[in-house]
Amino acid sequence: MNKEVVLSIRDMEVTFGSRNKKFVAVNGVSFDIYQGETFGLVGESGSGKTTIGRAIIRVNPTSRGDVFFKGQKINGKISRELDKKIISEIQMVFQDPMSSLNDRAKVDYIVSEGLVNVNKGLSSKERRDRVGQILDEVGLLAEFASRFPHEFSGGQRQRIGIARALVMEPSFIIADEPISALDVSIRAQVLNLLSRLQKERDLTTLFISHDLAVMRFITDRIAILHKGVLVELAETENLFINPLHPYTCALLSAVPIPNPIKEKKKKLLVYDPAVHDYSNDKPVWTEIEPGHFVRGNAKELEEYKALTEFRTGGQ
Secondary structure, eight states, X not given: OOOOEEEXXXXXXXXXXXXXXXXXXXXXXXXXXXXXXXXXXXXXXXXXXXXXXXXXXXXXXXXXXXXXXXXXXXXXSOOHHHHHHHHHHEEEEOSOXXXXXXXTSOXXXXXXXHHHHHOTTOOHHHHHHHHHHHXXXXXXXXXXXXXXXXXXXXXHHHHHHXXXXXXXXXXXXXXXXXXXXSOHHHHHHHHHHHHHHHHHHTOEEEEEESOHHHHXXXXXXXXXXXXXXXXXXXXXXXXXXXXXXXXXXHHHHTSOOSOHXXXXXXXXXXXXXXXXXXXXXXXXXXXXXXXXXXXXXXXXXXXXXXXXHHHHHTO
């Protein structure tokens, strides 16, 4: 069965600064996201995860490569009509619910600002009704629309952020570490909310996080990012069962085990980029098995292939 590609990124590069102070934050990243799936992007702080998300919504300009949304190129110079369409169809839920909301604006304005900017045909009553409906959908009371963000808890503020994104009726959501700033007790509620809304609204989601335990719960496929470069991509369970790249193995070794005895005995792996010798044999992005991609040179790819065959043959 052919899956419909909603978002396609090809050889994306994002740079900051210029000339001698040029910094390449994202280097040659390529992947596809299919209709209805939750695609995870994992990496430690500073790896370029958020930069990719912001480049998709055109906050960060790309210095190379292409971004296609439903077959249309959306990076670089585009028409005003396409720009307006992208604003409506792609929305982002930001990491920090404390700083991503305007404390001087009421919830009604925060949630409906996008509607006012894009869909000017709505009457005041229609706009208020839409805000009340979406607040109810994310588990908040409609009367909260008249309050200010500082009157809410972190979890409630993140729900307001989700409502602000969903009120535009997007088909694609970028969730940028939406639970990392929340208390542990609230995280499951927000994750369950996002999961429910995705099913009800048939959303496609790019979920950005550094937490692999959370990713295993919510994503269909995961891409591993290290210093702006993709090193591995696979279906979620396959990545956990058959990790290949040393960086992926190091990340997985840090995932807590809910068993104190096993947790005490487990061995933490530390990733050392010096294990790769790319002086002559350059690395390439290769599909080792169906749907499982990894970055490596010819020698490493042979080792990864042998390891994959050994693991699958031993099951």
